[in-house]
Amino acid sequence: MLRRLLKDFRFGVLPVPGRLLAVIFFVFLLIIPVITGARYTLHLFNLIAIFAMFAVSWDLLSGYTGQVNFGHALFFGAGGYATALLSHHLGWQPWATVPLAAVIAALVGTLTSLPALRLRPPYLSLLTLAFPLILEQVLKAVPKEIAGGHYGLRGFAPLATSPVGEYYLISIVMTVSILIMWKLTDAGSKNIRTGLIFHAIREDEIAARATGINTIRYKILAFAIGGFFAGLAGALYAHVFSAVGPSVFSMVNSFTIIIYVVFGGIVSIYGAVVGVYTLYPLVELLRGSAIAGYRFLIMTGLVILVLLFMPEGVAVWIRDKIERECPRCKLSNVAWRKQCRACSAPLR
Amino acid sequence: MIEQLIVLTVLRGCLYSLLALGMSLIYGVGRIVNLAHTAFFMLAAFGLYYFTVRLGWPISASIVVAVVGVAALGLLVYRYLLDRIRQHGAAVLIVTVALAMAIQELMLKGFGSLPGSIDPVLQGRREILGIIVYDQQLLTVGIAAAVIVILWLVLSKTKLGISIRATADDPEVASLMGISVSRTLMVTMGIGTGLAGVAAVLVAPLQGVIYYMWLAPLTMVLVIVVLGGLGSIKGSIIGAFIIALVEALVFTLIPTMAYLYTVAALAVMVVMLVVKPAGLFGTLFEEERL
Numbered sequence: 290m291l292r293r294l295l296k297d298f299r300f301g302v303l304p305v306p307g308r309l310l311a312v313i314f315f316v317f318l319l320i321i322p323v324i325t326g327a328r329y330t331l332h333l334f335n336l337i338a339i340f341a342m343f344a345v346s347w348d349l350l351s352g353y354t355g356q357v358n359f360g361h362a363l364f365f366g367a368g369g370y371a372t373a374l375l376s377h378h379l380g381w382q383p384w385a386t387v388p389l390a391a392v393i394a395a396l397v398g399t400l401t402s403l404p405a406l407r408l409r410p411p412y413l414s415l416l417t418l419a420f421p422l423i424l425e426q427v428l429k430a431v432p433k434e435i436a437g438g439h440y441g442l443r444g445f446a447p448l449a450t451s452p453v454g455e456y457y458l459i460s461i462v463m464t465v466s467i468l469i470m471w472k473l474t475d476a477g478s479k480n481i482r483t484g485l486i487f488h489a490i491r492e493d494e495i496a497a498r499a500t501g502i503n504t505i506r507y508k509i510l511a512f513a514i515g516g517f518f519a520g521l522a523g524a525l526y527a528h529v530f531s532a533v534g535p536s537v538f539s540m541v542n543s544f545t546i547i548i549y550v551v552f553g554g555i556v557s558i559y560g561a562v563v564g565v566y567t568l569y570p571l572v573e574l575l576r577g578s579a580i581a582g583y584r585f586l587i588m589t590g591l592v593i594l595v596l597l598f599m600p601e602g603v604a605v606w607i608r609d610k611i612e613r614e615c616p617r618c619k620l621s622n623v624a625w626r627k628q629c630r631a632c633s634a635p636l637r
Numbered sequence: 638m639i640e641q642l643i644v645l646t647v648l649r650g651c652l653y654s655l656l657a658l659g660m661s662l663i664y665g666v667g668r669i670v671n672l673a674h675t676a677f678f679m680l681a682a683f684g685l686y687y688f689t690v691r692l693g694w695p696i697s698a699s700i701v702v703a704v705v706g707v708a709a710l711g712l713l714v715y716r717y718l719l720d721r722i723r724q725h726g727a728a729v730l731i732v733t734v735a736l737a738m739a740i741q742e743l744m745l746k747g748f749g750s751l752p753g754s755i756d757p758v759l760q761g762r763r764e765i766l767g768i769i770v771y772d773q774q775l776l777t778v779g780i781a782a783a784v785i786v787i788l789w790l791v792l793s794k795t796k797l798g799i800s801i802r803a804t805a806d807d808p809e810v811a812s813l814m815g816i817s818v819s820r821t822l823m824v825t826m827g828i829g830t831g832l833a834g835v836a837a838v839l840v841a842p843l844q845g846v847i848y849y850m851w852l853a854p855l856t857m858v859l860v861i862v863v864l865g866g867l868g869s870i871k872g873s874i875i876g877a878f879i880i881a882l883v884e885a886l887v888f889t890l891i892p893t894m895a896y897l898y899t900v901a902a903l904a905v906m907v908v909m910l911v912v913k914p915a916g917l918f919g920t921l922f923e924e925e926r927l
Contacts (some may be wrong), residue, residue, distance in 0.1 A: 407914045415863045419903040426900045549729040586742040589735040600725040
């Protein structure tokens with residue numbers, strides 16, 4: 290077992306810079322509390338991890354399956370409000386409410402998919418945009434005793450007793466969720482077919498249907514999975530802040546993660562992660578600096594510039610610079626190799 | 638009650654059709670969902686405010702500069718930002734959202750978070766069907782109607798209009814016929830933002846200017862454009878009046894919960910899409926049909 294892992298690492302990870310960077314990144318996440326125990330830093334990294342999950346779930350639904358959802362905050366907010374209502378009215382503990390909230394968000398995703406199934410891209414996006422906006426206003430109109438009205442609900446039990454414990458809990462949930470979503474969307478996987486089918490639906494739905502795939506079922510599945518992980522992120526978010534309000538459904542919340550994903554690189558799980566882990570800390574860093582008032586201006590300017598010169602996203606652009614796919618065996622190689630490391634076919 | 642509904646619907650419907658026309662035009666011709674459309678509307682309104690109130694220019698000169706300036710900015714934005722990434726739908730979307738947010742931040746930095754007001758061109762008011770209507774509102778209706786007629790004439794009679802419609806029908810064939818697709822799209826974008834500018838200079842004196850004034854119209858315009866069918870000129874005008882009627886109904890029937898007007902409009906859109914997935918007058922191309 291250990292030997293096999295070592296072998297995988299030696300031949301599967303070390304020769305491919307992208308995978309090596311991913312491993313280094315996860316090791317870095319694990320040792321952050323050793324480097325600094327500051328509450329603020331841990332809190333910041335918790336939020337980034339939550340937004341990374343949220344962004345990756347959008348990429349799975351909209352990037353991979355092509356169901357471009359402009360209202361992903363619906364699932365995030367549904368998860369947040371579900372855990373909030375359960376702990377506020379029934380007094381349940383987070384270990385029960387958070388998974389239940391994710392399941393409820395998956396149900397919301399399934400329900401959303403029903404009217405969305407008939408629609409073509411721009412209409413689908415605008416329909417999904419409508420749902421969270423409706424809910425945001427309706428929640429403000431609902432009596433305060435039920436859902437807190439304008440100010441929302443606050444004061445739930447924390448996820449863990451110490452900040453470090455909370456950090457590890459969220460990091461592990463984030464890592465596992467992203468790995469699951471990566472496996473589900475991996476078109477090359479031999480055991481799980483969903484990745485290939487999601488790609489097929491995005492590229493040509495009619496052709497996918499003609500080959501005997503029940504595209505309706507897989508589109509509903511994509512909505513449910515996207516809803517589940519977005520809801521999980523929303524529930525964790527509610528507990529990290531110990532508060533949740535109608536603004537989680539706002540248009541800004543939906544569009545921010547789309548900006549992260551497109552900035553990092555759409556239709557690539559790592560692109561979403563890179564986008565969140567670059568832009569979120571950047572905005573936070575600018576907050577403490579002398580030009581704090583201009584941080585959103587800088588961020589939007591940066592996004593526009595990056596997309597002009599690398600329309601496929603930063604992470605994809607970098608990966609294409611440091612990796613090259615072997616034309617014969619489709620194995621990834623370091624860009625500066627002359628021959629493929631497995632079949633020694635000449636590269637380029 | 639009925640009279641109030643009619644007057645409110647006509648007044649709002651004209652504003653919304655001006656806004657929706659520009660948005661629908663650029664989507665219909667270039668398949669570009671320009672989420673910065675109402676940000677251009679806001680920019681023109683702030684331009685008018687800056688020229689008349691801060692610089693003290695005469696109102697006619699300010700109006701011309703604001704509208705032409707916003708139209709020119711639309712041309713530039715298309716030429717230098719959108720044209721290069723037209724093939725990447727997601728990137729276009731994000732660039733327009735980012736642009737809208739950048740414009741909002743600029744307005745917030747430049748003019749502060751307090752609203753500003755502009756003196757209307759026409760000061761008087763009169764009574765129509767028992768409702769008090771400002772002359773400025775009547776001017777809005779007149780100008781909107783004139784602009785729509787002019788736009789229709791341009792699209793159906795001139796060479797420019799023919800090339801715009803040809804590009805909307807089939808960009809590849811249009812470019813085979815010697816039409817420069819990207820130049821046509823640039824001009825269309827300029828017309829679209831110019832229409833937003835016209836709408837802005839008409840309503841800015843009525844409702845004032847504030848840095849978030851682009852958000853609520855954006856929702857409404859998206860609803861209208863979807864309701865009428867993306868890319869359909871007739872659809873967006875009819876959609877604008879339907880949504881204006883819904884808004885007027887909310888304002889007159891439940892005045893205490895008037896802020897729910899966006900919810901009502903969005904609900905109409907959702908029902909519409911469930912019943913008729915391509916909007917009222919939208920057409921789906923063969924390859925887009927499911």
